[in-house]
């Protein structure tokens with residue numbers, strides 16, 4: 001600031017200086033602005049998932065009746081989970097694929113629990129736009145890669161439920177789960 | 189603005205004189221859609237669709253408000269409350285069919301209105317703002333229609349909601365958070381259904397507001413016309429009332445005839461039978477499709493099946509999912525740029541031989557896209573939609589600008605009057621411009 005500018009600032013009401021009214025205007029508009037922004041917070045965040053929706057939940061699944069080659073659909077947080085008992089052929093098919101060929105590179109090992117490679121447990125929610133892929137039920141199409149086929153826009157998953165073809169960007173999600181006994185899986 | 193020769197409102201009855209001084213509402217109506225609004229004398233039936241769209245909006249608001257008196261937005265009862273409307277509520281079946289088919293009729297009318305704009309260059313100066321507001325209306329209509337379709341909570345409702353809100357999860361970084369925020373959960377459920385109902389009730393009134401701006405903007409230059417030549421003198425116009433109230437009235441009668449035929453004889457022809465199955469979050473229907481009016485855009489979404497990578501590497505620049513979503517939204521957003529992409533000074537397609545060809549090519553392209561969008565995601569439809577989607581963007585970004593720059597238009601008539609009567613007395617008398 002030059003000398004004269006400083007002098008003007010110091011002298012309220014000077015011809016060109018900062019007047020008391022300028023200060024009041026800036027303060028009033030700022031206060032109103034901050035107030036308006038503060039009001040937006042509850043208006044926007046009320047739309048986010050509510051406490052009951054977020055509440056932790058878990059599902060227990062008895063897997064003793066699932067023979068190799070079969071799969072079932074369980075329910076977790078109102079969404080389908082695929083529990084699939086892989087056959088040795090399906091496992092070796094999944095292991096054969098070089099990682100460099102995958103859109104979302106992961107091995108079958110990484111997607112299953114240690115020593116339980118035959119149990120492929122994933123969300124049944126296509127990572128494209130969220131449809132339930134086909135391939136669990138008897139006679140449902142499993143797609144070109146023998147895993148799952150999403151009828152909505154044609155995404156194809158392999159026997160490790162990894163995305164191989166179509167618009168989906170990611171492999172089917174593996175939820176948190178533990179084997180609470182050799183025949184019971186606790187999801188969530 | 190109105191033209192200087194517009195009739196002036198002259199109330200005769202003392203009560204009307206009194207009202208005119210206090211609140212000149214009758215004067216406003218007189219100048220907007222009455223004898224005080226001069227309109228080109230040569231408008232053809234394509235100019236009926238604006239008024240018809242307004243009428244459709246009224247149908248939707250009236251039937252919607254009464255349906256809301258019987259509907260309940262809770263996932264436990266939404267489906268059965270819809271069936272309750274169909275079976276138990278007096279005239280409920282008719283009101284619901286009127287609303288559902290009214291949505292389809294609305295889109296038929298608005299598509300005709302938009303393609304009228306494409307052909308006659310209605311989007312060009314000085315009418316850009318009318319056009320831009322129109323595109324805003326169209327986007328709002330799509331959002332409203334989508335949320336309305338979710339309300340009965342049938343299979344198509346549920347999976348439509350899942351897929352369409354899933355589009356937002358394609359946005360990098362914030363996508364998943366945004367998706368959950370929109371739904372109020374991880375998948376469509378009560379929270380989503382409730383807010384969709386709230387917004388579905390609100391948005392038609394927002395549309396109404398934008399329609400008022402649309403018509404306000406229209407009344408500044410006044411309507412264009414099939415020649416695209418601006419109004420020059422009084423002989424180019426006729427008063428809106430009685431000439432166009434009559435013409436619009438006739439169009440309305442024809443529209444209502446067709447609409448009632450749909451409503452009473454084929455009320456489910458455009459609907460999807462799967463929506464009569466209650467929503468089941470565990471099972472996606474084998475073939476999910478949106479309502480017919482979204483098909484062309486849905487085909488563009490599905491046309492992108494592979495990631496955009498740096499050639500000969502596996503490095504992904506844009507994932508397929510995001511590409512599809514961007515392309516689908518751009519297909520509509522490009523209309524915002526239309527007034528500046530088409531630089532030809534001639535408005536009407538009547539006088540633009542090359543433009544006419546590419547116009548019809550675009551119409552065919554959109555029909556092909558629509559057909560593919562309604563078909564399963566299989567070959568040959570995927571490949572056809574890829575070609576048609578490419579052509580769609582080629583049309584707007586390359587072909588149309590090039591044609592506007594290179595074509596030689598045919599000679600325009602001197603005035604609207606000359607185009608109608610073959611000669612324009614006023615023009616020959618008037619000093620040359």
Ligand code: HEM
Nearest residue numbers: 235237238239241242305310319322323325326399411412
């Ligand atoms: C609720 C929906 C709509 C209503 C009620 C509506 C209403 C109207 C009305 C009453 C007119 C004058 C009559 C006519 O020219 O047909 C008009 C003109 C026009 N509308 Fe719309 N409109 C709607 C949607 C749209 C949309 C989606 C667009 C474009 C994307 C659009 C673009 C135009 C244009 C450019 C004109 C001027 C036409 C000319 O003068 O040549 N409108 N609209």
Ligand code: FES
Nearest residue numbers: 126128129150153
């Ligand atoms: S939702 Fe599965 S391919 Fe689109």
